[in-house]
Amino acid sequence: MLAALSLHASWSIMSAMEPLPAVIWSPEARRELPELAHGRHLVLDYFAARCCGRNVSVGDLHLRWMAADRPVGDEFLALRAPLGLDAYVQRDLLDVLEAARGRITMRGWRWLRHPIVEVEDGAAWLDFIGACRTRSPLRH
Secondary structure: OHHHHHHHHHHHHHOOOOOEOOOEEOHHHHHHHHHHHOOOEEEEEEEEEEEOOOOEEEEEEEEEEEOOOOOOOOOEEEEOOOOOOEEEEEHHHHHHHHHHOEEEEEEOOHHHOEEEEEEOOHHHHHHHHHHOOOEOHHHO
């Protein structure tokens, strides 16, 4: 735990200097996303909520495009991304994406093709959702 905390602290300091390596980019994402960007930013965010009397948590990771002229919020940090793509990650996700081995890849065919986030270690994601604050991406 201490190692994770010190790593996160160093990422916060590094974020002002260089993008963070929080996720793995699949070869398809590296190739296709810069072409799909059209000058927009790719933002990695999450949704989290409690339900059923607060004993059950639900959540999801999601990617969305944001116009380049819209400011990216202070809670987002630059993410190391393929050349030609500006990407940002919500700062709460740094440790869980590293621990769960988060990966951005592409799914769907033709006009339905879109980026998704996969986690190799689902238990790390479930622990994060169970412990995190309620968050709605619709407010950001």
